[in-house]
Amino acid sequence: MNASKQSTVVIATRESRLALWQAEHVKSRLETELALSVSLLGMTTRGDQILDRSLSKVGGKGLFVKELETALEEGRARLAVHSLKDVPMELPDGFELAAILEREDPRDALVSNRYATLAELPLGALVGTSSLRRVVQLKALRPDLRIEPLRGNLDTRMRKLDDGGYDAIVLAAAGLKRLGAGERIRACFTVDEMIPCAGQGALGLEVRADDLELKRLIQSLTHRPTWLATLAERAVSRALGGSCSVPLAAHGRWVDGALLMTTALGHAEQTERPLLRTLHQEPVQTEAQAEALGQRAAQALREQGAADYLPQAC
Numbered sequence: 436m437n438a439s440k441q442s443t444v445v446i447a448t449r450e451s452r453l454a455l456w457q458a459e460h461v462k463s464r465l466e467t468e469l470a471l472s473v474s475l476l477g478m479t480t481r482g483d484q485i486l487d488r489s490l491s492k493v494g495g496k497g498l499f500v501k502e503l504e505t506a507l508e509e510g511r512a513r514l515a516v517h518s519l520k521d522v523p524m525e526l527p528d529g530f531e532l533a534a535i536l537e538r539e540d541p542r543d544a545l546v547s548n549r550y551a552t553l554a555e556l557p558l559g560a561l562v563g564t565s566s567l568r569r570v571v572q573l574k575a576l577r578p579d580l581r582i583e584p585l586r587g588n589l590d591t592r593m594r595k596l597d598d599g600g601y602d603a604i605v606l607a608a609a610g611l612k613r614l615g616a617g618e619r620i621r622a623c624f625t626v627d628e629m630i631p632c633a634g635q636g637a638l639g640l641e642v643r644a645d646d647l648e649l650k651r652l653i654q655s656l657t658h659r660p661t662w663l664a665t666l667a668e669r670a671v672s673r674a675l676g677g678s679c680s681v682p683l684a685a686h687g688r689w690v691d692g693a694l695l696m697t698t699a700l701g702h703a704e705q706t707e708r709p710l711l712r713t714l715h716q717e718p719v720q721t722e723a724q725a726e727a728l729g730q731r732a733a734q735a736l737r738e739q740g741a742a743d744y745l746p747q748a749c
């Protein structure tokens with residue numbers, strides 16, 4: 436046994452029920468598959484504190500990871516567990532995603548106390564979601580819907596639905612299932628009706644880039660098909676300067692050994708503008724091929740006029 440197996444590996448985690456479930460899940464895999472000793476360090480991030488404004492307006496995905504990275508930097512923890520979709524496309528210098536676990540259900544789910552499907556929602560029904568990606572795709576499916584912001588962790592969002600504030604809300608199926616709330620799902624959108632965001636349903640394990648020992652230990656947890664698919668998805672977002680203020684969907688799935696990539700890009704302000712869509716299918720075996728596939732999708736979006744859809748800075 437080497438030194439790191441004898442010392443305890445500390446996982447820094449947010450304290451929402453979902454984050455704690457994910458951290459516990461990784462803890463038990465590290466214990467059973469790698470015989471590591473693991474403990475959790477719970478922390479509150481800026482993203483957890485700011486609940487009254489849309490994330491796209493207050494700084495985006497980085498809000499949920501910065502405090503965890505500080506804990507890694509200061510040596511208070513060695514590992515941070517993230518929903519991959521909340522991880523910014525570019526990590527700050529000195530940090531790396533050292534493992535990507537097998538993706539669970541990547542779909543978005545409709546949750547409602549009154550209606551079983553999107554089609555059942557009456558004309559002009561009120562749907563809650565703060566995700567621009569979900570807003571633009573909902574509008575494409577049902578232009579009549581009224582869509583209102585809905586923030587907070589999954590429990591908070593379901594409580595706001597139960598309090599009668601909405602006819603239905605849209606949440607990630609993976610999150611609901613992890614919380615043991617899978618029975619609240621009335622219907623899942625297919626990944627073609629509502630294309631998921633890059634990384635949805637997958638977990639990413641972040642470490643300090645110089646922690647070679649832990650990187651080597653945990654790399655065996657990576658599920659290669661998920662790793663390649665999410666690499667391609669994140670490449671689309673990166674190529675377009677992706678952030679929370681861009682309603683971009685990018686999803687890769689494996690079909691007969693080839694990676695089938697679909698994307699959709701909506702306009703952040705003018706939601707009546709048509710969605711731009713791409714579909715590419717290619718045999719992918721290497722990281723470089725996965726990234727190239729993502730870049731090809733981004734290029735195809737640009738050729739359809741993506742520049743007019745993106746915020747001015749991009």
Ligand SMILES: NCc1[nH]cc(CCC(=O)O)c1CC(=O)O
Nearest residue numbers: 518521606607609610635636637
């Ligand atoms: N943005 C918040 C968030 N981050 C990860 C999940 C769910 C789990 C996942 O998609 O991996 C959710 C909830 C949601 O989007 O409804």
